[in-house]
């Protein structure tokens with residue numbers, strides 16, 4: 167079973183090689199991790215020091231259920247509006263062609 171977890175903790179800043187600060191969650195559910203060499207100055211509204219920041223979306227939660235279409239595991243994802251849906255873990259989005267790749271199974275959770 168391939169279970170790839172991308173940990174975003176304990177990584178070095180690609181700009182200045184300092185450690186990255188703690189992961190903060192914004193009100194809309196996105197996560198940001200700033201370089202520990204940078205700090206936000208409220209007075210000047212600018213970042214002092216290193217400006218590196220990494221944005222990420224929370225990883226979808228893997229479910230113990232199989233996709234009825236292809237048998238791959240389903241994942242639980244939350245939309246920005248707060249509703250939840252199950253989709254196939256093989257599903258993806260091709261930015262170049264703007265089409266869904268992989269399996270297109272989707273089940274809305276009430």
Ligand SMILES: [Zn+2]
Nearest residue numbers: 179182201216
């Ligand atoms: Zn940095």
Ligand SMILES: [Zn+2]
Nearest residue numbers: 233236254269
């Ligand atoms: Zn599927």
